[in-house]
Amino acid sequence: MPADYFRRAEKSEIFTKDQPLEVDLGCGDGSFLLGMAEHHPERNFLGVERLLGRVKKVCKRAKRGQLDNLKVLRLESRYTVEWLLGPGSVSRLHLLCPDPWPKARHHRRRLIQQEFLEAVHEVLEPGGEFLFKTDHDEYFEWAEEKVADFGRFESLEWPEEAFFYPKTDFQIQWEAEGKRLQGLRLRKSQASPT
Numbered sequence: 124m125p126a127d128y129f130r131r132a133e134k135s136e137i138f139t140k141d142q143p144l145e146v147d148l149g150c151g152d153g154s155f156l157l158g159m160a161e162h163h164p165e166r167n168f169l170g171v172e173r174l175l176g177r178v179k180k181v182c183k184r185a186k187r188g189q190l191d192n193l194k195v196l197r198l199e200s201r202y203t204v205e206w207l208l209g210p211g212s213v214s215r216l217h218l219l220c221p222d223p224w225p226k227a228r229h230h231r232r233r234l235i236q237q238e239f240l241e242a243v244h245e246v247l248e249p250g251g252e253f254l255f256k257t258d259h260d261e262y263f264e265w266a267e268e269k270v271a272d273f274g275r276f277e278s279l280e281w282p283e284e285a286f287f288y289p290k291t292d293f294q295i296q297w298e299a300e301g302k303r304l305q306g307l308r309l310r311k312s313q314a315s316p317t
């Protein structure tokens with residue numbers, strides 16, 4: 124939990140070791156996060172998850188693996204990005220298989236909205252990346268439209284072999300059901316002020 128909900132957290136308050144920070148919003152059972160933290164001891168990983176059972180599970184697995192570069196924050200994703208993380212403090216932000224809220228009357232609950240993109244852009248360091256994956260074609264198109272309207276990210280190619288990127292629990296489950304995931308890899312310009 125944050126030391127104070129009403130001010131932005133300094134990067135050094137989250138991890139004492141000064142390394143690039145990656146954030147996984149809605150980390151679930153944490154397979155992706157644990158895989159990343161193990162593979163990249165030179166980076167710090169913060170999972171954000173609202174369900175306590177899942178938070179505990181990931182923390183237990185991180186402890187067992189002696190991963191001191193991984194922490195999980197039990198908090199709401201949007202609040203974390205819009206109000207808690209400091210400007211320019213995040214090198215990569217991952218949003219993997221979020222709830223697509225398929226019904227039209229629930230679309231306003233989708234995380235990807237203009238205010239959210241604005242906040243993501245602000246917390247990323249110059250050259251930092253926002254990575255998004257979904258199995259839901261309509262949510263993917265929605266995200267593409269919102270990103271185009273926002274207009275301040277550069278869209279990059281994201282072939283599977285581009286870099287180490289473990290599959291998430293939901294990705295494994297959905298691919299086993301024959302579903303196809305689509306991804307967006309978006310970069311904040313190097314020249315952007317934070």
Ligand SMILES: C[S@@+](CC[C@H](N)C(=O)[O-])C[C@H]1O[C@@H](n2cnc3c(N)ncnc32)[C@H](O)[C@@H]1O
Pocket residue numbers: 148149150151152171172173174177198199200201219220221222291292293294
């Ligand atoms: C569909 S699961 C995907 C989990 C993981 N990213 C994966 O791909 O395996 C969505 C996760 O996000 C969490 N979640 C949903 N909305 C959230 C929110 N607003 N803030 C924090 N966590 C949230 C859920 O509890 C769940 O664990």
